[in-house]
Amino acid sequence: xxxxxxxxxxxxxxxxxxxxxxxxxxxxxxxxxxxxxxxxxxxxxxxxxxxxxxxxxxxx
Numbered sequence: 001x002x003x004x005x006x007x008x009x010x011x012x013x014x015x016x017x018x019x020x021x022x023x024x025x026x027x028x029x030x031x032x033x034x035x036x037x038x039x040x041x042x043x044x045x046x047x048x049x050x051x052x053x054x055x056x057x058x059x060x
Contacts, residue, residue: 004035007021007039010046
């Protein structure tokens with residue numbers, strides 16, 4: 001089954017305001033799409049993004 005998280009879910013997990021998550025999604029810096037007017041992201045897409053965004057720093 002496909003797991004999809006809302007911007008609010010992502011904000012809680014990352015410990016940032018929901019507005020920050022939405023701004024990052026709108027700018028294209030974080031994966032996300034609007035579905036029925038609400039920002040959402042596939043769990044796998046967010047994990048892949050986090051691995052790329054933070055994994056490089058951990059390896060260097």
